[in-house]
Amino acid sequence: MKDHYSLVIVGAGPAGLAAAVNAAHHGLDVALLDEQPAPGGQIYRAIESIPAERSSLLGAEYQRGSELVSVLRDSSIEYYPDTQVWSLNRKLEIGLVCSNTAAMITANQILLANGAMERPLPFPGWTLPGVMNAGAGQILFKAHGIVPADGVVLAGSGPLLLLLAWQYLHAGVKIKAILDLTPVHNHLRALPYLPRALLAGHYLMKGMAYKKELKRAGISTLHNISELRASGREQLESISFRQNGRQHVLETELLLTHFGVIPHTQLSRAAGCRHDWDSSQQCWRPQLDEWGNSSIDGILIAGDGGGIGGARTAEHAGRLAALEALHQLAKIDQRQRDRLGRKDRKWMREDLHVRPFLEAFFHIPGKLLRVPDDGTIVCRCEEVTAGEIRMAVANGHSDSNQVKFQTRCGMGPCQGRQCADVVENIIAATGGDSIARGGHYRGRPPVTPLTLGQLASLYPEEKE
């Protein structure tokens, strides 16, 4: 690895791959850093090694990944797998760890393409072994061919739940129930966006086809579910929930939940990029212009890490950000950039037609986001409950960072990745806002754990 590149891209999912290929095509020296051992990101995970049979179970959208990855393999791009980025600053310095050795490199342009994570949404019992994210279930399936053995309950709200159910159905997994926590009145909320969504109707058609197939297979989806609760001693034993005023209990060892995805902003925050609250996507996203420029000169962001748009949009955004990097580096002029980007901009606009509808349809009710039950753990690492956070707020702490100092919420190993938004929602609720004005936890490097040994490896000459 060199210590300087024209362009460094972080993340080898659809955005990062498309960007790297486009930039390299125009003769730029590019380094593509990725934490996984193989390219594809979470969406196309294991795309190069997956057995054909399992790949076909995952559907055509997944197979799109092999095209992207094979172009990377045929290119001259310096690709570094198994590489963790632990710091980024406005001087465009990147701290990374690769094979247990830390390094600092610099770049003229940096593109963050680090994707999304599942929205953490605490409910009673969500810390029990046996309760996992639906995305985790899908990773086990994609990357390892591991599936639920004795049946599974899927619960939450969002397209991934439906997709995973459909994939499990085809893999012969027993689905005990699908619990839909989407409120029925969301249908009304989404209706005004339907005409525009029909312009990207293939997404809606696919969703409907999945639904139909599940129904035909006799898998029951229970709608209008609330008060989801997981119980068990050392391990999940049962779940309970409410439907139409009635309480139900279901025995299960495995519950996979999903409440949508949010941008992964740990690095953009550490760098100091400005972020805005997106009330439609119900998440923070970095401020970006139409080419992917963040509020910091030289830092571009593309893909779900810049706001949720899905895999196809990520690809387009990646290619556009690469053109912008080329433009910034004076490899192409503005007219060339605009001309070369025309198609991707058009396709991206078309692909995004479905988003406002999906966002309204799967809008998470504020009540759920605010964690109604005082006893529910919000900070999984430090075991801080919603009640303790409310207590801190009642004692006058109206800023998430103050709540953090007061309660230790967000001070554990995950560095607030799981609790930050929840804390803000709880604080905001007390002031009647939709999200805390008191701001987000301050992000500080290292954003992933680094041992002292790794840190010391930055200064090898001082070892002797």
Add this chain to the structure above:
Amino acid sequence: MLKRLDDNPEKTVTVTIEGQPVEVPAGETVAAAVLASGIGYTRTTPVSGSPRAPFCLMGVCYECLMIIDGQPNQRACKEYVAEGMTIERQHGTGVLQT
């Protein structure tokens, strides 16, 4: 709770999970191997000692911290199995072994 669709993988490695030798497919993450082994919880929390297991499998929740080859605080979902690897539950905060 979980099973492998293919129980006859081409390449395997032998690891030790909580003292038990287990043959697992090469290329699996430690978290996947441990979940498929059915040992249940993979760590206890430093605060109340309650049992936990991998939750996100994509490196963001830090619930999967285990002791791998003697090194505590390793994210099991980010590490890959290797021949002869020892994998243990982490009880509370990890203690560095030298």
